[in-house]
Amino acid sequence: MSSMQSASTCFVHELNQNAKNDLQGWVASCEQRYRQQVLAAVHEIVSNTGKDRIVLMAGPSSSGKTTTAQILREELKDRGVDSVTVSLDDFYLPPDCFPVLPNGKYDYDAVECLDLPRLRACFSELIIENRTVVPRFDFCQVRQVGEREIVVDDDTVVIAEGIHALNPRLISPDLADRFFRIYISTQTDFVDQGEVVLSARDLRLLRRMLRDYYHRNSSFNNTLDMWGSVCAGEDKNIRPFMHEADFLIDSTHQYEPLLYHQSLFPLLVDTKWENSVHREKAERLQKALIQFGYLPEDIVPKNSLIREFLRDFH
Template sequence: MGDEQRSITSLKTTAKEWARKVGIDSIDRLNEMIDSGKGLELILVCEAMQSNCMYEIARKVSEQKRRIILISGPSSAGKTTLSHRLSIQLRAMGLRPHAIAADNYFVNREDNPKDENGNYDFECLEAMDLETLNRDMTRLLDGEEIELPVFNFKTGVREYHGDLLKIGENDVIIMEGIHSLNPKMTYGLADEDKYKIYISPLNQLYVEGEDGEPAKVSTIDSRLLRRIVRDSRTRGNDVEKTLSMWSSVRRGEEKYIFPYESEADEMFNSGLLYEYTAIRREARPLLLGVDETSEHYQDAARLLRLIDMFHDIDTEYIPANSILREFIGGGCFRI
Protein backbone atom coordinates (compact mmCIF):
# COMPACT_ATOMS: atom_id res chain seq x y z
CA MET A 1 0.00 0.00 0.00
CA GLY A 2 1.40 3.40 -1.03
CA ASP A 3 1.71 6.42 1.24
CA GLU A 4 -1.30 8.11 -0.33
CA GLN A 5 -3.43 4.99 0.21
CA ARG A 6 -2.30 4.76 3.84
CA SER A 7 -3.17 8.44 4.39
CA ILE A 8 -6.70 8.20 3.01
CA THR A 9 -7.24 4.84 4.73
CA SER A 10 -6.25 6.44 8.04
CA LEU A 11 -8.73 9.28 7.44
CA LYS A 12 -11.50 6.79 6.67
CA THR A 13 -10.68 4.84 9.84
CA THR A 14 -10.85 8.02 11.92
CA ALA A 15 -14.22 8.94 10.37
CA LYS A 16 -15.56 5.45 11.03
CA GLU A 17 -14.40 5.47 14.66
CA TRP A 18 -15.95 8.89 15.28
CA ALA A 19 -19.27 7.78 13.76
CA ARG A 20 -19.31 4.84 16.16
CA LYS A 21 -18.46 7.06 19.14
CA VAL A 22 -21.47 9.29 18.50
CA GLY A 23 -23.63 6.23 17.85
CA ILE A 24 -24.40 6.96 14.20
CA ASP A 25 -22.60 4.51 11.96
CA SER A 26 -25.61 3.37 9.94
CA ILE A 27 -28.51 4.93 8.06
CA ASP A 28 -30.99 3.31 10.47
CA ARG A 29 -29.35 4.89 13.52
CA LEU A 30 -29.14 8.24 11.75
CA ASN A 31 -32.86 8.11 10.98
CA GLU A 32 -33.66 7.06 14.55
CA MET A 33 -31.87 10.13 15.89
CA ILE A 34 -33.75 12.42 13.50
CA ASP A 35 -37.10 10.79 14.31
CA SER A 36 -36.45 11.19 18.04
CA GLY A 37 -36.22 14.95 17.61
CA LYS A 38 -32.45 15.19 17.95
CA GLY A 39 -31.75 16.52 14.46
CA LEU A 40 -30.49 19.87 15.74
CA GLU A 41 -28.14 18.16 18.18
CA LEU A 42 -26.81 15.98 15.36
CA ILE A 43 -26.11 19.00 13.15
CA LEU A 44 -24.35 20.89 15.92
CA VAL A 45 -22.18 17.92 16.91
CA CYS A 46 -21.08 17.30 13.31
CA GLU A 47 -20.33 20.98 12.73
CA ALA A 48 -18.42 21.23 16.03
CA MET A 49 -16.24 18.30 14.98
CA GLN A 50 -15.28 20.05 11.75
CA SER A 51 -14.70 23.37 13.53
CA ASN A 52 -12.31 21.65 15.93
CA CYS A 53 -10.35 20.22 13.00
CA MET A 54 -10.15 23.63 11.31
CA TYR A 55 -8.94 25.22 14.53
CA GLU A 56 -6.17 22.62 14.81
CA ILE A 57 -5.04 23.31 11.25
CA ALA A 58 -4.93 27.06 11.87
CA ARG A 59 -3.04 26.50 15.13
CA LYS A 60 -0.40 24.39 13.37
CA VAL A 61 -0.01 26.94 10.58
CA SER A 62 0.48 29.67 13.18
CA GLU A 63 2.87 27.73 15.42
CA GLN A 64 4.95 26.41 12.54
CA LYS A 65 4.97 29.84 10.89
CA ARG A 66 3.86 28.45 7.55
CA ARG A 67 3.34 31.23 5.01
CA ILE A 68 1.32 29.59 2.25
CA ILE A 69 -1.56 27.14 2.64
CA LEU A 70 -2.21 24.90 -0.37
CA ILE A 71 -5.59 23.14 -0.57
CA SER A 72 -6.52 20.37 -2.98
CA GLY A 73 -9.16 17.69 -3.22
CA PRO A 74 -11.68 16.14 -5.60
CA SER A 75 -14.75 17.81 -7.05
CA SER A 76 -17.36 19.02 -4.53
CA ALA A 77 -15.15 18.34 -1.54
CA GLY A 78 -15.74 21.83 -0.12
CA LYS A 79 -12.37 23.42 -0.89
CA THR A 80 -13.76 26.94 -1.21
CA THR A 81 -15.62 26.92 2.11
CA LEU A 82 -12.60 25.41 3.85
CA SER A 83 -10.41 28.26 2.58
CA HIS A 84 -12.95 30.83 3.86
CA ARG A 85 -13.29 29.23 7.28
CA LEU A 86 -9.55 28.81 7.68
CA SER A 87 -9.22 32.51 6.91
CA ILE A 88 -11.57 33.29 9.80
CA GLN A 89 -9.63 31.01 12.17
CA LEU A 90 -6.33 32.57 11.16
CA ARG A 91 -7.71 36.07 11.68
CA ALA A 92 -8.81 35.05 15.17
CA MET A 93 -5.19 34.12 15.85
CA GLY A 94 -3.92 37.51 14.78
CA LEU A 95 -2.81 36.52 11.27
CA ARG A 96 -3.83 38.16 7.99
CA PRO A 97 -4.83 35.62 5.33
CA HIS A 98 -4.93 36.43 1.61
CA ALA A 99 -6.78 34.14 -0.80
CA ILE A 100 -5.13 33.78 -4.20
CA ALA A 101 -6.92 31.74 -6.87
CA ALA A 102 -4.60 29.40 -8.73
CA ASP A 103 -7.00 29.57 -11.69
CA ASN A 104 -5.90 33.14 -12.32
CA TYR A 105 -2.55 31.74 -13.43
CA PHE A 106 -3.94 29.84 -16.42
CA VAL A 107 -1.98 30.32 -19.63
CA ASN A 108 -3.77 32.33 -22.29
CA ARG A 109 -6.27 30.21 -24.18
CA GLU A 110 -4.22 30.18 -27.38
CA ASP A 111 -1.34 28.58 -25.46
CA ASN A 112 -3.48 26.01 -23.63
CA PRO A 113 -2.57 22.37 -24.45
CA LYS A 114 -5.11 20.18 -26.23
CA ASP A 115 -6.06 16.58 -25.57
CA GLU A 116 -6.00 13.66 -27.97
CA ASN A 117 -9.35 14.78 -29.42
CA GLY A 118 -8.15 18.28 -30.18
CA ASN A 119 -10.07 19.88 -27.30
CA TYR A 120 -8.50 22.24 -24.78
CA ASP A 121 -7.26 20.34 -21.72
CA PHE A 122 -7.96 22.78 -18.89
CA GLU A 123 -7.13 20.27 -16.16
CA CYS A 124 -3.55 19.40 -17.08
CA LEU A 125 -0.70 21.06 -15.19
CA GLU A 126 0.58 22.61 -18.41
CA ALA A 127 -2.59 24.71 -18.57
CA MET A 128 -1.04 26.83 -15.83
CA ASP A 129 1.71 29.44 -16.18
CA LEU A 130 3.93 27.91 -13.51
CA GLU A 131 6.84 30.24 -14.14
CA THR A 132 4.76 33.36 -13.47
CA LEU A 133 3.00 31.79 -10.48
CA ASN A 134 6.26 30.79 -8.81
CA ARG A 135 7.92 34.12 -9.58
CA ASP A 136 5.00 36.04 -8.07
CA MET A 137 4.77 33.88 -4.95
CA THR A 138 8.54 34.05 -4.41
CA ARG A 139 8.50 37.82 -4.66
CA LEU A 140 5.57 37.99 -2.23
CA LEU A 141 7.33 35.83 0.33
CA ASP A 142 10.46 37.96 -0.09
CA GLY A 143 8.48 41.03 0.93
CA GLU A 144 8.04 42.56 -2.53
CA GLU A 145 4.84 44.02 -3.90
CA ILE A 146 3.22 42.25 -6.86
CA GLU A 147 0.25 42.86 -9.12
CA LEU A 148 -2.14 39.94 -9.02
CA PRO A 149 -3.59 38.69 -12.30
CA VAL A 150 -7.23 37.93 -13.08
CA PHE A 151 -8.00 35.33 -15.72
CA ASN A 152 -10.86 36.35 -17.99
CA PHE A 153 -12.63 33.08 -18.75
CA LYS A 154 -14.76 34.70 -21.46
CA THR A 155 -11.83 36.02 -23.51
CA GLY A 156 -9.35 33.35 -22.41
CA VAL A 157 -6.72 35.95 -21.51
CA ARG A 158 -4.95 36.79 -18.23
CA GLU A 159 -5.51 40.43 -17.30
CA TYR A 160 -4.10 42.92 -14.80
CA HIS A 161 -6.27 45.58 -13.14
CA GLY A 162 -3.94 47.14 -10.58
CA ASP A 163 -4.68 44.64 -7.78
CA LEU A 164 -1.49 45.07 -5.74
CA LEU A 165 -0.42 42.92 -2.80
CA LYS A 166 2.46 43.06 -0.36
CA ILE A 167 2.58 40.81 2.69
CA GLY A 168 4.21 41.16 6.07
CA GLU A 169 5.31 38.93 8.91
CA ASN A 170 1.78 38.01 10.01
CA ASP A 171 0.35 37.44 6.55
CA VAL A 172 -0.58 34.02 5.17
CA ILE A 173 -1.41 33.11 1.56
CA ILE A 174 -4.21 30.60 0.92
CA MET A 175 -4.34 28.97 -2.50
CA GLU A 176 -6.70 26.20 -3.58
CA GLY A 177 -6.77 24.24 -6.81
CA ILE A 178 -6.60 20.74 -8.24
CA HIS A 179 -2.79 20.86 -8.63
CA SER A 180 -2.00 22.44 -5.26
CA LEU A 181 -0.42 19.28 -3.81
CA ASN A 182 1.62 18.57 -6.93
CA PRO A 183 5.21 19.66 -6.06
CA LYS A 184 5.66 20.88 -9.64
CA MET A 185 3.03 23.59 -9.17
CA THR A 186 5.04 25.39 -6.49
CA TYR A 187 8.50 24.18 -7.45
CA GLY A 188 10.10 27.54 -6.66
CA LEU A 189 8.86 27.78 -3.07
CA ALA A 190 10.58 26.37 0.00
CA ASP A 191 8.81 23.38 1.55
CA GLU A 192 9.08 24.90 5.03
CA ASP A 193 6.82 27.75 3.88
CA LYS A 194 4.04 25.43 2.67
CA TYR A 195 1.21 23.78 4.58
CA LYS A 196 -0.63 21.36 2.31
CA ILE A 197 -4.18 20.16 2.93
CA TYR A 198 -6.07 17.37 1.19
CA ILE A 199 -9.85 17.60 1.62
CA SER A 200 -12.46 14.95 0.84
CA PRO A 201 -15.89 13.96 2.26
CA LEU A 202 -15.63 10.53 3.87
CA ASN A 203 -18.89 9.65 5.60
CA GLN A 204 -18.72 6.11 6.98
CA LEU A 205 -22.40 5.17 7.00
CA TYR A 206 -23.62 1.63 6.47
CA VAL A 207 -26.85 0.11 5.20
CA GLU A 208 -27.98 -3.51 5.07
CA GLY A 209 -26.97 -4.96 1.71
CA GLU A 210 -28.93 -7.30 -0.52
CA ASP A 211 -27.13 -10.27 1.06
CA GLY A 212 -27.96 -9.10 4.57
CA GLU A 213 -24.41 -7.89 5.20
CA PRO A 214 -23.57 -4.24 5.95
CA ALA A 215 -22.70 -2.23 2.85
CA LYS A 216 -20.96 1.16 3.00
CA VAL A 217 -22.64 4.13 1.37
CA SER A 218 -20.38 5.41 -1.41
CA THR A 219 -18.62 8.67 -0.61
CA ILE A 220 -18.33 9.26 -4.37
CA ASP A 221 -22.11 9.48 -4.48
CA SER A 222 -22.07 12.13 -1.76
CA ARG A 223 -19.82 14.30 -3.95
CA LEU A 224 -21.99 13.66 -7.00
CA LEU A 225 -25.14 14.68 -5.13
CA ARG A 226 -23.40 17.80 -3.85
CA ARG A 227 -22.40 18.69 -7.40
CA ILE A 228 -25.85 18.03 -8.87
CA VAL A 229 -27.45 20.41 -6.37
CA ARG A 230 -24.74 23.08 -6.67
CA ASP A 231 -24.62 22.97 -10.48
CA SER A 232 -28.39 23.40 -10.67
CA ARG A 233 -28.40 26.27 -8.19
CA THR A 234 -25.36 28.26 -9.35
CA ARG A 235 -24.56 27.21 -12.91
CA GLY A 236 -27.94 26.47 -14.43
CA ASN A 237 -26.91 22.89 -15.27
CA ASP A 238 -29.61 20.24 -15.22
CA VAL A 239 -29.01 16.79 -13.73
CA GLU A 240 -28.31 15.19 -17.08
CA LYS A 241 -25.54 17.64 -17.92
CA THR A 242 -23.87 17.08 -14.53
CA LEU A 243 -24.14 13.31 -14.91
CA SER A 244 -22.75 13.47 -18.46
CA MET A 245 -19.63 15.27 -17.20
CA TRP A 246 -19.06 13.09 -14.14
CA SER A 247 -16.95 10.39 -15.80
CA SER A 248 -14.63 13.05 -17.22
CA VAL A 249 -14.39 14.72 -13.81
CA ARG A 250 -13.52 11.38 -12.21
CA ARG A 251 -10.81 10.69 -14.80
CA GLY A 252 -9.26 14.08 -14.06
CA GLU A 253 -9.26 13.32 -10.33
CA GLU A 254 -7.56 9.99 -10.86
CA LYS A 255 -4.89 11.63 -13.00
CA TYR A 256 -4.26 14.98 -11.32
CA ILE A 257 -5.46 14.84 -7.71
CA PHE A 258 -5.39 11.38 -6.11
CA PRO A 259 -1.70 10.65 -6.95
CA TYR A 260 -0.64 13.57 -4.69
CA GLU A 261 -2.66 12.78 -1.56
CA SER A 262 0.51 11.67 0.20
CA GLU A 263 2.01 15.16 -0.20
CA ALA A 264 -0.50 16.57 2.29
CA ASP A 265 0.47 17.73 5.77
CA GLU A 266 -3.17 17.41 6.80
CA MET A 267 -6.09 15.26 5.66
CA PHE A 268 -9.42 17.01 6.24
CA ASN A 269 -12.72 15.12 6.20
CA SER A 270 -15.42 17.45 4.87
CA GLY A 271 -18.15 14.83 5.15
CA LEU A 272 -21.07 15.46 7.51
CA LEU A 273 -23.02 12.50 8.85
CA TYR A 274 -26.31 14.32 8.38
CA GLU A 275 -25.68 15.66 4.87
CA TYR A 276 -27.66 13.04 2.90
CA THR A 277 -30.74 13.87 4.98
CA ALA A 278 -30.32 17.57 4.20
CA ILE A 279 -29.31 17.40 0.56
CA ARG A 280 -32.14 15.02 -0.41
CA ARG A 281 -34.61 17.92 -0.21
CA GLU A 282 -32.77 19.72 -2.99
CA ALA A 283 -31.66 16.67 -4.99
CA ARG A 284 -34.90 14.68 -5.06
CA PRO A 285 -37.00 16.94 -7.34
CA LEU A 286 -34.02 17.35 -9.67
CA LEU A 287 -33.50 13.60 -9.99
CA LEU A 288 -37.23 12.98 -10.47
CA GLY A 289 -37.03 15.30 -13.47
CA VAL A 290 -34.88 12.85 -15.44
CA ASP A 291 -37.06 11.12 -18.02
CA GLU A 292 -37.09 7.33 -18.40
CA THR A 293 -35.90 7.73 -21.99
CA SER A 294 -32.70 9.53 -20.88
CA GLU A 295 -29.38 7.71 -21.07
CA HIS A 296 -28.79 8.95 -17.52
CA TYR A 297 -32.07 7.61 -16.11
CA GLN A 298 -30.50 4.59 -14.41
CA ASP A 299 -27.94 6.74 -12.60
CA ALA A 300 -30.64 9.16 -11.48
CA ALA A 301 -32.85 6.28 -10.32
CA ARG A 302 -29.97 4.76 -8.35
CA LEU A 303 -29.29 8.07 -6.59
CA LEU A 304 -33.00 8.42 -5.84
CA ARG A 305 -33.05 4.99 -4.20
CA LEU A 306 -30.09 6.04 -2.10
CA ILE A 307 -31.45 9.35 -0.79
CA ASP A 308 -34.89 7.87 -0.20
CA MET A 309 -33.35 5.70 2.53
CA PHE A 310 -32.79 8.87 4.57
CA HIS A 311 -35.35 10.80 6.59
CA ASP A 312 -35.63 14.58 6.22
CA ILE A 313 -33.87 16.95 8.58
CA ASP A 314 -34.70 20.62 9.11
CA THR A 315 -32.09 22.49 7.04
CA GLU A 316 -32.95 25.72 8.87
CA TYR A 317 -30.55 24.70 11.63
CA ILE A 318 -27.53 24.20 9.35
CA PRO A 319 -25.03 27.00 10.19
CA ALA A 320 -24.45 29.69 7.56
CA ASN A 321 -20.73 28.81 7.45
CA SER A 322 -21.26 25.05 7.03
CA ILE A 323 -19.43 23.35 4.18
CA LEU A 324 -22.81 21.98 3.11
CA ARG A 325 -24.02 25.54 2.45
CA GLU A 326 -21.56 25.70 -0.46
CA PHE A 327 -23.90 23.29 -2.22
CA ILE A 328 -27.44 23.78 -0.92
CA GLY A 329 -27.13 27.57 -0.63
CA GLY A 330 -28.01 29.96 2.18
CA GLY A 331 -24.41 30.41 3.28
CA CYS A 332 -22.62 33.50 4.52
CA PHE A 333 -19.74 33.24 2.04
CA ARG A 334 -20.08 34.48 -1.51
CA ILE A 335 -19.71 31.20 -3.32
Protein backbone atom coordinates in the same frame (compact mmCIF):
# COMPACT_ATOMS: atom_id res chain seq x y z
CA MET B 1 0.31 14.06 8.23
CA SER B 2 -2.60 14.91 10.50
CA SER B 3 -6.29 14.08 10.55
CA MET B 4 -7.97 11.32 8.57
CA GLN B 5 -5.93 8.89 6.51
CA SER B 6 -8.64 6.85 4.81
CA ALA B 7 -12.37 6.69 4.26
CA SER B 8 -14.48 6.23 7.37
CA THR B 9 -17.89 4.61 7.54
CA CYS B 10 -21.32 5.76 8.68
CA PHE B 11 -24.21 3.35 9.17
CA VAL B 12 -27.55 4.42 7.72
CA HIS B 13 -29.67 3.13 10.61
CA GLU B 14 -27.53 4.98 13.15
CA LEU B 15 -27.87 8.26 11.27
CA ASN B 16 -31.63 7.89 11.04
CA GLN B 17 -31.80 7.13 14.75
CA ASN B 18 -29.64 10.14 15.59
CA ALA B 19 -32.05 12.34 13.64
CA LYS B 20 -35.04 10.93 15.54
CA ASN B 21 -33.41 11.26 18.94
CA ASP B 22 -32.18 14.86 18.75
CA LEU B 23 -32.14 16.40 15.28
CA GLN B 24 -30.78 19.82 16.22
CA GLY B 25 -28.20 18.42 18.60
CA TRP B 26 -27.03 15.92 16.01
CA VAL B 27 -26.71 18.58 13.30
CA ALA B 28 -24.68 20.69 15.72
CA SER B 29 -22.35 17.76 16.44
CA CYS B 30 -21.84 17.16 12.70
CA GLU B 31 -20.96 20.81 12.25
CA GLN B 32 -18.60 20.63 15.20
CA ARG B 33 -16.83 17.56 13.81
CA TYR B 34 -15.92 19.45 10.63
CA ARG B 35 -15.11 22.69 12.45
CA GLN B 36 -12.75 20.92 14.86
CA GLN B 37 -10.71 19.65 11.91
CA VAL B 38 -10.42 23.18 10.53
CA LEU B 39 -9.43 24.51 13.96
CA ALA B 40 -6.76 21.82 14.24
CA ALA B 41 -5.37 22.95 10.89
CA VAL B 42 -5.42 26.56 12.09
CA HIS B 43 -3.50 25.53 15.22
CA GLU B 44 -0.82 23.91 13.05
CA ILE B 45 -0.58 27.02 10.87
CA VAL B 46 -0.41 29.46 13.80
CA SER B 47 2.19 27.31 15.55
CA ASN B 48 4.43 27.71 12.51
CA THR B 49 3.64 31.34 11.61
CA GLY B 50 6.69 32.81 9.90
CA LYS B 51 7.87 29.40 8.70
CA ASP B 52 4.83 28.07 6.85
CA ARG B 53 4.21 31.26 4.92
CA ILE B 54 1.88 29.81 2.31
CA VAL B 55 -1.04 27.43 2.87
CA LEU B 56 -1.84 25.33 -0.18
CA MET B 57 -5.35 23.87 -0.24
CA ALA B 58 -6.41 21.29 -2.81
CA GLY B 59 -9.30 18.90 -3.22
CA PRO B 60 -11.67 17.53 -5.83
CA SER B 61 -14.88 19.15 -7.04
CA SER B 62 -17.50 20.05 -4.41
CA SER B 63 -15.24 19.32 -1.46
CA GLY B 64 -15.89 22.70 0.14
CA LYS B 65 -12.55 24.35 -0.63
CA THR B 66 -13.96 27.85 -1.02
CA THR B 67 -15.86 27.93 2.27
CA THR B 68 -13.05 26.21 4.17
CA ALA B 69 -10.53 28.77 2.92
CA GLN B 70 -12.84 31.54 4.15
CA ILE B 71 -13.22 29.88 7.56
CA LEU B 72 -9.44 29.55 7.79
CA ARG B 73 -9.10 33.29 7.20
CA GLU B 74 -11.72 34.10 9.85
CA GLU B 75 -10.11 31.84 12.44
CA LEU B 76 -6.65 33.21 11.71
CA LYS B 77 -7.98 36.76 12.10
CA ASP B 78 -9.50 35.83 15.48
CA ARG B 79 -5.99 34.81 16.54
CA GLY B 80 -4.43 38.04 15.33
CA VAL B 81 -2.92 36.56 12.17
CA ASP B 82 -3.40 38.44 8.91
CA SER B 83 -4.01 36.47 5.73
CA VAL B 84 -4.52 36.98 2.02
CA THR B 85 -5.91 34.63 -0.60
CA VAL B 86 -4.59 33.65 -4.00
CA SER B 87 -6.70 31.72 -6.48
CA LEU B 88 -4.74 29.40 -8.72
CA ASP B 89 -7.49 29.93 -11.30
CA ASP B 90 -6.01 33.38 -11.95
CA PHE B 91 -2.91 31.71 -13.37
CA TYR B 92 -4.72 29.96 -16.22
CA LEU B 93 -3.18 30.35 -19.65
CA PRO B 94 -5.26 31.02 -22.78
CA PRO B 95 -6.97 27.82 -24.00
CA ASP B 96 -4.80 27.61 -27.11
CA CYS B 97 -1.88 26.91 -24.74
CA PHE B 98 -3.64 23.94 -23.11
CA PRO B 99 -2.49 20.35 -23.68
CA VAL B 100 -4.53 18.42 -26.23
CA LEU B 101 -6.04 14.99 -25.51
CA PRO B 102 -5.88 12.10 -28.01
CA ASN B 103 -9.47 12.88 -29.03
CA GLY B 104 -8.41 16.36 -30.10
CA LYS B 105 -10.07 18.18 -27.20
CA TYR B 106 -8.28 20.43 -24.73
CA ASP B 107 -7.28 18.85 -21.43
CA TYR B 108 -8.78 21.51 -19.17
CA ASP B 109 -7.77 19.64 -16.00
CA ALA B 110 -4.04 19.41 -16.74
CA VAL B 111 -1.61 21.28 -14.51
CA GLU B 112 0.02 22.59 -17.70
CA CYS B 113 -3.05 24.82 -18.15
CA LEU B 114 -1.50 27.04 -15.47
CA ASP B 115 1.33 29.50 -15.99
CA LEU B 116 3.69 27.44 -13.84
CA PRO B 117 6.82 29.62 -14.17
CA ARG B 118 4.89 32.73 -13.10
CA LEU B 119 3.17 30.84 -10.27
CA ARG B 120 6.50 29.62 -8.91
CA ALA B 121 7.92 33.12 -9.23
CA CYS B 122 4.98 34.68 -7.35
CA PHE B 123 5.28 32.21 -4.49
CA SER B 124 9.04 32.79 -4.29
CA GLU B 125 8.61 36.57 -4.29
CA LEU B 126 6.03 36.40 -1.50
CA ILE B 127 8.36 34.33 0.66
CA ILE B 128 11.59 36.20 -0.07
CA GLU B 129 10.48 39.76 -0.86
CA ASN B 130 7.08 39.95 0.92
CA ARG B 131 5.39 41.19 -2.25
CA THR B 132 4.39 40.04 -5.71
CA VAL B 133 2.05 40.83 -8.58
CA VAL B 134 -0.49 38.16 -9.53
CA PRO B 135 -2.64 38.05 -12.67
CA ARG B 136 -6.42 38.24 -12.87
CA PHE B 137 -8.18 35.75 -15.13
CA ASP B 138 -11.62 36.43 -16.56
CA PHE B 139 -13.45 33.19 -17.39
CA CYS B 140 -16.04 35.02 -19.49
CA GLN B 141 -13.35 36.49 -21.72
CA VAL B 142 -11.16 33.40 -21.20
CA ARG B 143 -8.00 35.44 -20.75
CA GLN B 144 -5.97 37.36 -18.21
CA VAL B 145 -7.42 40.85 -17.84
CA GLY B 146 -5.13 42.58 -15.38
CA GLU B 147 -2.99 42.23 -12.29
CA ARG B 148 -3.04 42.95 -8.58
CA GLU B 149 -0.21 43.54 -6.16
CA ILE B 150 0.00 41.57 -2.93
CA VAL B 151 2.10 42.99 -0.09
CA VAL B 152 2.56 41.01 3.14
CA ASP B 153 4.69 41.05 6.26
CA ASP B 154 6.68 38.21 7.77
CA ASP B 155 3.72 36.86 9.76
CA THR B 156 1.05 37.10 7.05
CA VAL B 157 -0.35 33.77 5.89
CA VAL B 158 -1.06 33.38 2.19
CA ILE B 159 -3.86 30.91 1.39
CA ALA B 160 -3.68 29.53 -2.15
CA GLU B 161 -6.59 27.35 -3.22
CA GLY B 162 -7.06 25.28 -6.37
CA ILE B 163 -7.31 21.74 -7.68
CA HIS B 164 -3.57 21.59 -8.44
CA ALA B 165 -2.39 23.19 -5.20
CA LEU B 166 -0.55 20.08 -3.97
CA ASN B 167 1.28 19.41 -7.23
CA PRO B 168 5.02 19.80 -6.48
CA ARG B 169 5.53 21.50 -9.84
CA LEU B 170 3.91 24.66 -8.42
CA ILE B 171 6.76 25.43 -6.04
CA SER B 172 10.52 25.78 -6.13
CA PRO B 173 12.12 22.76 -4.43
CA ASP B 174 14.42 24.94 -2.31
CA LEU B 175 11.36 26.62 -0.73
CA ALA B 176 9.27 23.48 -0.22
CA ASP B 177 9.51 23.66 3.58
CA ARG B 178 7.83 27.08 3.63
CA PHE B 179 4.46 25.65 2.62
CA PHE B 180 1.68 24.00 4.64
CA ARG B 181 -0.42 21.68 2.50
CA ILE B 182 -4.08 20.82 3.12
CA TYR B 183 -6.10 18.24 1.23
CA ILE B 184 -9.87 18.47 1.65
CA SER B 185 -12.50 16.07 0.38
CA THR B 186 -15.38 13.90 1.52
CA GLN B 187 -13.84 10.83 3.15
CA THR B 188 -16.88 8.99 4.48
CA ASP B 189 -18.94 6.17 2.96
CA PHE B 190 -22.54 5.50 4.02
CA VAL B 191 -23.25 1.82 4.61
CA ASP B 192 -26.34 -0.30 5.16
CA GLN B 193 -26.21 -4.05 5.85
CA GLY B 194 -22.61 -4.27 4.69
CA GLU B 195 -23.22 -2.48 1.38
CA VAL B 196 -22.07 1.02 0.47
CA VAL B 197 -25.28 2.95 -0.20
CA LEU B 198 -23.57 6.26 -0.92
CA SER B 199 -19.83 6.53 -1.44
CA ALA B 200 -17.77 9.56 -0.50
CA ARG B 201 -17.59 10.43 -4.21
CA ASP B 202 -21.38 10.02 -4.55
CA LEU B 203 -21.81 12.60 -1.81
CA ARG B 204 -19.74 15.11 -3.75
CA LEU B 205 -21.84 14.38 -6.84
CA LEU B 206 -25.03 15.16 -4.91
CA ARG B 207 -23.48 18.42 -3.70
CA ARG B 208 -22.46 19.35 -7.23
CA MET B 209 -25.84 18.50 -8.71
CA LEU B 210 -27.53 20.86 -6.28
CA ARG B 211 -24.95 23.62 -6.71
CA ASP B 212 -25.04 23.42 -10.52
CA TYR B 213 -28.84 23.37 -10.52
CA TYR B 214 -29.27 26.39 -8.25
CA HIS B 215 -26.22 28.52 -9.03
CA ARG B 216 -24.99 27.59 -12.52
CA ASN B 217 -28.29 27.10 -14.33
CA SER B 218 -27.19 23.56 -15.18
CA SER B 219 -29.49 20.56 -15.46
CA PHE B 220 -28.82 17.29 -13.66
CA ASN B 221 -28.22 15.63 -17.02
CA ASN B 222 -25.59 18.23 -17.84
CA THR B 223 -23.83 17.73 -14.50
CA LEU B 224 -23.81 13.97 -15.04
CA ASP B 225 -22.52 14.46 -18.59
CA MET B 226 -19.44 16.15 -17.12
CA TRP B 227 -19.03 14.00 -14.02
CA GLY B 228 -17.13 11.17 -15.70
CA SER B 229 -14.43 13.48 -17.02
CA VAL B 230 -14.39 15.38 -13.70
CA CYS B 231 -13.64 12.15 -11.84
CA ALA B 232 -11.06 11.08 -14.41
CA GLY B 233 -9.34 14.44 -13.97
CA GLU B 234 -9.37 14.01 -10.19
CA ASP B 235 -7.83 10.56 -10.41
CA LYS B 236 -5.11 11.86 -12.72
CA ASN B 237 -4.37 15.31 -11.35
CA ILE B 238 -5.48 15.53 -7.71
CA ARG B 239 -5.59 12.22 -5.85
CA PRO B 240 -1.99 11.22 -6.74
CA PHE B 241 -0.78 14.17 -4.67
CA MET B 242 -2.77 13.44 -1.50
CA HIS B 243 0.42 12.10 0.06
CA GLU B 244 1.96 15.57 -0.26
CA ALA B 245 -0.55 16.93 2.28
CA ASP B 246 0.45 17.87 5.81
CA PHE B 247 -3.19 17.82 6.88
CA LEU B 248 -6.34 16.09 5.65
CA ILE B 249 -9.85 17.44 6.22
CA ASP B 250 -12.96 15.30 5.78
CA SER B 251 -15.67 17.77 4.82
CA THR B 252 -18.46 15.20 5.16
CA HIS B 253 -21.36 16.30 7.36
CA GLN B 254 -23.07 13.10 8.39
CA TYR B 255 -26.55 14.60 8.12
CA GLU B 256 -26.11 15.36 4.40
CA PRO B 257 -27.93 12.32 2.95
CA LEU B 258 -31.01 13.18 5.02
CA LEU B 259 -30.83 16.77 3.81
CA TYR B 260 -30.53 15.66 0.19
CA HIS B 261 -33.45 13.27 0.61
CA GLN B 262 -35.49 16.34 1.50
CA SER B 263 -34.04 18.85 -0.98
CA LEU B 264 -32.63 16.89 -3.94
CA PHE B 265 -34.74 13.74 -4.15
CA PRO B 266 -37.95 15.52 -5.29
CA LEU B 267 -36.00 17.27 -8.05
CA LEU B 268 -34.54 13.96 -9.20
CA VAL B 269 -38.01 12.42 -9.30
CA ASP B 270 -39.37 15.33 -11.35
CA THR B 271 -36.55 15.09 -13.92
CA LYS B 272 -37.33 13.19 -17.13
CA TRP B 273 -34.81 10.35 -17.27
CA GLU B 274 -36.57 8.05 -19.76
CA ASN B 275 -34.27 8.84 -22.69
CA SER B 276 -31.21 9.80 -20.67
CA VAL B 277 -27.99 7.81 -20.69
CA HIS B 278 -27.82 8.64 -16.98
CA ARG B 279 -31.11 6.99 -16.08
CA GLU B 280 -29.46 4.07 -14.25
CA LYS B 281 -27.23 6.35 -12.15
CA ALA B 282 -30.15 8.65 -11.34
CA GLU B 283 -32.27 5.70 -10.23
CA ARG B 284 -29.41 4.39 -8.07
CA LEU B 285 -29.09 7.75 -6.33
CA GLN B 286 -32.83 7.95 -5.74
CA LYS B 287 -32.86 4.42 -4.34
CA ALA B 288 -30.02 5.36 -2.00
CA LEU B 289 -31.62 8.56 -0.73
CA ILE B 290 -34.94 6.97 0.18
CA GLN B 291 -33.11 4.84 2.76
CA PHE B 292 -32.44 7.98 4.80
CA GLY B 293 -34.81 10.08 6.85
CA TYR B 294 -35.56 13.74 6.19
CA LEU B 295 -33.80 16.88 7.30
CA PRO B 296 -35.16 20.34 6.37
CA GLU B 297 -32.85 22.97 4.89
CA ASP B 298 -33.73 25.55 7.52
CA ILE B 299 -32.04 23.53 10.24
CA VAL B 300 -28.66 23.85 8.49
CA PRO B 301 -26.74 26.70 10.17
CA LYS B 302 -26.31 29.84 8.08
CA ASN B 303 -22.52 29.63 8.41
CA SER B 304 -22.34 25.93 7.49
CA LEU B 305 -20.08 24.74 4.69
CA ILE B 306 -23.12 22.87 3.34
CA ARG B 307 -24.81 26.21 2.55
CA GLU B 308 -22.32 26.45 -0.33
CA PHE B 309 -24.42 23.85 -2.15
CA LEU B 310 -27.93 24.97 -1.23
CA ARG B 311 -30.43 27.29 -2.84
CA ASP B 312 -29.88 30.36 -0.67
CA PHE B 313 -26.07 30.48 -0.82
CA HIS B 314 -24.64 33.89 -1.80
